[in-house]
Amino acid sequence: MLIAMSEMSALPASIDATLSLLQSQGYVADRALATVLFLALRMKRPLLLEGEAGTGKTEIAKTLATALGRKLIRLQCYEGLDLASAVYEWDYARQMMAIRLAEAGGGGADRERLEGEIFSQRYLMKRPLLQALEPHEGGAPILLIDELDRTDEAFEAFLLEVLADSQVTIPELGTFKAAEPPIVILTSNRTREIHDALKRRCLYHWVGYPDAPRELAILKARAPHAPAKLAKQVVAFVQAIRREELFKAPGVAETLDWATALVELDAVALDPALVSDTLGALLKYQDDIQAMQGSKVKELLDQAKAETRG
Template sequence: MTQNAANRASDIGSPQELARLLDSCGYLTDDGLATAAYLALRMRRPLFLEGEAGVGKTALAKSLAQVLDTPLIRLQCYEGLDAAQALYDWDFPRQLLHLRTAEAAGVTDVARLESELYDRRFLIARPLLRALETSTAQRPSVLLVDEVDRADDEFEAFLLEVLSDFTISIPELGTVRAAEPPVVVLTSNRTREVHDALKRRCLYHWLEHPSYEREVAIIRRRLPQADRRLAGQVARAAQRLRAEDLLKPPGVAESLDWTEALVALGARDLDPATAAVTLGAVLKYREDQQRVTARGLDALLNGG
């Protein structure tokens, strides 16, 4: 990228132009998603992406960072995540080493030692603080809050507060405010409902599984070594698998894994024998594999 991130973000003139730029980074989007992402950039609002696993939510944030030529900072959410783990932590081993070194040097000024112990150099910035500190008018960062539905209600309320004014208070150092709000993408697999208050702060978009034609295009774009025939067979089989009552229907990520596995084996076609030995690339639960094989792989591949 030759332009800086701020100029690139402000120079994107339409959803169609953003779609073209995402395409150049290998991410094929539809009109709805391109419009939602474009509005998030222009309105400086967080973008909340919801949908089943593997439909391209995380990949969009990565591609936006490429388009904007800016750092991607990822906060992976999980049960039990608290504010300290997302914000900052003090480097206690380094603080202790500094204290012992000062004592060995005969430093007796207690007030000075205490102030030095809570200097910025001993602060470990976690994702939220890093996003605020690295986001500037010339180069706003992209903050990905991944799988926010896995975090607890308390963390969700805290996150809402941070996203409201992009300010963090550190008692020992003062207030950190982003010079420019980062581009924020939140994702959810909808394992639980996220509170309305957080959704209201964001622009919302539900990601569907791609159409057959778009999935073929995605596979060909990401894996050019796979010819159109093989990509079409994989996409068609993945579409049929999503219509089954499976514990974990395959997303685009699994379609790509399956295609890559077939290419690695030198397969020219997806036939029942090849599908049987590579099923673990697309179905990640034993029960799903048993269900599909019991029905017959011929039915999966030939639409019976």
């Protein structure tokens, strides 16, 4: 039983094994990403992924958790994220109730004993960071710290401490230290720079838009119902539109959405009217849509078709 469990969660032994592990879950990584991921797992270092929106940063943590049979623990960052939401919180309502009950029980309940009881694990609400330090069946969990750039620097400094020692201290209870530190993946959309001190602890990778062959492979893996010719044209068109001056270029997520929308419409190939009508799956800003409408759609489509023919 124990052996089966350790097999289930064995880490990949090479870069190629990492690539195929991801591929087995429909995640198509390039070699650079597989390399840095392999190293992060080997060296037990957090991996910081930065990049454009919708390029598979969050997905890689999910994929890795499934592929390794590990629990995924996600800390979604946002402005104002505090320790109560990230680490732990006392369950005040239940603590109050326990106090009332003790009081109602009369006998001038032993104050010290009561205090010890209400500040015990029973009344502790564990949030993602604390959960990630606990032991888990099947091995250390994957801790996804998503969109770190949305928090403030004070939180980042605290996080640095947690990552450095794999431990947190709760004044009333003592220190929780992970026997086996979690596998940590951090993502950022780079709305602000992550501090150097944190970066220094991590391995780093910029997740860019995929090239055409990889985007086609992603499409095949994630939207297998799209006819081959349509898939090729979709990818070529998206690659072409990304070269335009846009406020927000489409990510892989948009490519997949668009392909799915086209399949829903029973399309087997692109034409200018179809592209114009469905541009909203690809571009999410009216200025971008307006700039691409009309002759521009035709121009990009001709370009895409010429490429896919060759």
